[in-house]
Amino acid sequence: MPSLYDIARPLLFRLPAETAHAVGHGFLRATQRTRLQRVLRARYAVRDDRLATAAFGQEFPSPVGVAAGFDKNARVAPALAALGFGFVEVGGVTAEPQAGNPRPRLFRLREDRALVNRMGLNNDGADAVGRRLSGLDVAVPVGVNIAKTEHVAPANAPADYRWTYERVADADFFVVNVSCPNSQGFEDLQNRESMTAILEELQEAGAAPLLVKLSPDLPEPAVVDALAVVRDLDLDGVVATNTTTDRPTSLRSHNRAEPGGLSGAPVEARATETVRFVADRVDVPVVGVGGVASAEDAYRKIRAGASLVQLYTGLVYEGPSLARDINRGLLDLLERDGFDSVADAVGADL
Numbered sequence: 001m002p003s004l005y006d007i008a009r010p011l012l013f014r015l016p017a018e019t020a021h022a023v024g025h026g027f028l029r030a031t032q033r034t035r036l037q038r039v040l041r042a043r044y045a046v047r048d049d050r051l052a053t054a055a056f057g058q059e060f061p062s063p064v065g066v067a068a069g070f071d072k073n074a075r076v077a078p079a080l081a082a083l084g085f086g087f088v089e090v091g092g093v094t095a096e097p098q099a100g101n102p103r104p105r106l107f108r109l110r111e112d113r114a115l116v117n118r119m120g121l122n123n124d125g126a127d128a129v130g131r132r133l134s135g136l137d138v139a140v141p142v143g144v145n146i147a148k149t150e151h152v153a154p155a156n157a158p159a160d161y162r163w164t165y166e167r168v169a170d171a172d173f174f175v176v177n178v179s180c181p182n183s184q185g186f187e188d189l190q191n192r193e194s195m196t197a198i199l200e201e202l203q204e205a206g207a208a209p210l211l212v213k214l215s216p217d218l219p220e221p222a223v224v225d226a227l228a229v230v231r232d233l234d235l236d237g238v239v240a241t242n243t244t245t246d247r248p249t250s251l252r253s254h255n256r257a258e259p260g261g262l263s264g265a266p267v268e269a270r271a272t273e274t275v276r277f278v279a280d281r282v283d284v285p286v287v288g289v290g291g292v293a294s295a296e297d298a299y300r301k302i303r304a305g306a307s308l309v310q311l312y313t314g315l316v317y318e319g320p321s322l323a324r325d326i327n328r329g330l331l332d333l334l335e336r337d338g339f340d341s342v343a344d345a346v347g348a349d350l
């Protein structure tokens with residue numbers, strides 16, 4: 001039987017991608033604080049001890065979470081939890097509200113099951129997002145992705161990140177985004193010195209657990225440097241990876257020519273390789289993200305060393321049953337391979 005999303009998808013796909021996203025959001029928001037939320041939870045949330053896992057001092061009912069960018073303004077985390085996601089990373093948030101780049105700035109690459117975005121960190125700003133985070137009642141951990149305000153010079157980035165952190169401090173974990181391809185000045189933040197200055201400032205302000213999110217476009221020596229910072233500062237985890245400005249030759253959709261960050265199926269293998277590279281070199285949990293759209297995709301990242309996985313683009317193509325389908329599929333894969341829990345499978349391929 002076709003799912004409701006099989007019917008909704010062609011209609012949504014007729015709309016510009018950002019409009020379709022807003023419609024999806026509107027639906028999710030409408031379910032919150034109503035009985036529908038309980039209906040969604042009963043239908044989609046898979047509760048099984050084998051899926052429950054702990055990382056950086058937090059308990060996750062499922063290892064499958066929502067990646068940054070989907071809920072930039074902390075509006076739909078309860079609905080996402082009801083859909084079966086084990087955690088939500090809201091943001092990226094900047095100190096001041098930002099309008100982002102002119103539209104259109106989000107593009108579907110349908111044939112490639114991918115997206116290109118150059119949103120440019122549009123968000124309501126730290127004060128508004130911080131207030132919403134404080135008022136949230138969510139059954140799963142909610143982290144916040146903190147980014148540099150567009151007009152702030154890289155030299156002033158540490159104070160800018162700190163200002164934002166102090167307003168969104170009511171979150172369960174903090175991800176420092178130094179890897180946004182669509183906002184000015186980010187390319188200057190991923191060197192050892194800049195990262196150290198930003199992360200030390202945040203640690204001094206009390207940000208914990210503190211994770212850093214890496215770009216898949218970093219050359220290997222820069223990744224090695226970033227991981228040295230993770231070890232030196234005793235960070236709590238690494239998120240790998242953000243979108244890529246690279247365009248694999250396999251892409252077929254004409255939207256591949258749009259400037260911006262590519263996400264979805266074409267980045268899956270590369271992101272998994274980065275997870276493996278990182279997990280091989282640090283002892284802290286790795287959050288694997290990039291192209292996860294099935295249980296098999298999630299399982300590959302987990303076996304490559306990811307303690308948790310996240311997704312965004314998969315949700316656009318697969319719809320609201322995706323967390324449930326991945327969670328159920330993971331249980332089958334664990335059973336097939338003789339693992340007692342997700343935690344047992346982490347790094348099995350290392």
Ligand SMILES: Cc1cc2nc3c(=O)[nH]c(=O)nc-3n(C[C@H](O)[C@H](O)[C@H](O)COP(=O)(O)O)c2cc1C
Nearest residue numbers: 067068069092117241242263264290291311312313
């Ligand atoms: C429209 C859009 C907006 C995004 N915004 C952010 C962001 O604000 N901060 C961030 O760290 N990553 C952001 N991302 C990147 C995702 O969190 C994720 O790292 C990337 O999309 C790869 O995962 P996926 O293939 O499952 O989409 C964004 C992605 C998309 C598609």
